[in-house]
Amino acid sequence: MKIIKKVSNSPEETFDIAFELASRINNPCLIGLTGEMGTGKTCFAKGFAEGLGVKELITSPTFLGISESYSGRFPFIHMDFYKKVVLRNLIEHFQKNKSIVLIEWVDNFEAVFKEKLNLEINVLIQYLKDKEGLILENKREIIIENSL
Ligand SMILES: Nc1ncnc2c1ncn2[C@@H]1O[C@H](COP(=O)(O)OP(=O)(O)O)[C@@H](O)[C@H]1O
Ligand SMILES: [Mg+2]
Incomplete structure (x- = not known):
């Protein structure tokens, strides 16, 4: 497993880090x-x-979460488990279809179903704080665990 830690100083930098990761992906995977x-x-x-060449506008998934x-x-399948966690069957359906499935709030899957998903890439994004413990508005730490 390869672990990459990066500091992002702006939304554009976060976008670029993700774009670069996607541009190197040659297999369907679960992220x-x-x-x-x-x-x-x-x-x-x-x-x-965008790094996968997707042309559609990507926004937060609708109330269905997909x-x-x-x-x-x-095929790029974007899920958000903030409000609703989908069944493993549905994730597997997209995997069979050779899709790349990217899931926001993926930790909610384990919280709801008490089992882990087998992720090929796990991305953790955290706020960074100053010495006084205040959140730095535009800085984030991005940790990418990549087992591809
Ligand atoms: N370094 C950064 N990386 C990503 N977003 C940032 C950064 N700095 C500021 N932001 C802002 O934080 C917000 C992130 O929103 P969003 O991507 O919807 O977060 P989430 O999906 O985690 O709730 C945006 O308003 C964005 O402009
Ligand atoms: Mg979101």
Whole structure:
């Protein structure tokens, strides 16, 4: 497993880090994103999708928590488990279809079903704080665990 730690200083940098990761991916895979509200998971998803060549606009998935895009190098399935966690069967359905499945709030899967998903790439995004413990508005630490 390869672990990469990066500091992002802006939404654009987070986008670029994700874009670069996606541009090197040649296989369908399952990617989990974990991090508090507002850390930049959706921003990461946008950069990642663009790195796959997806042409559709990527936004937060709708109330169903799933959006599908088919204009890139792989089908790109973007899920968000903040409000609703989908069944493993549905994730497997997309995997059989050779998709890249990227899941925001993936830690909610384990919380709900008490079992872990087998993620090929696990991304953790965290706020960074100053010496007084105050959140630095535009800085994030991005940790990418990649087992591909
Ligand atoms: N370094 C950074 N990386 C990502 N987003 C950042 C960064 N700095 C500031 N932001 C802002 O934080 C917010 C992240 O929103 P979003 O991607 O929707 O987060 P999440 O999906 O984790 O809730 C955006 O308003 C973005 O402009
Ligand atoms: Mg989000």
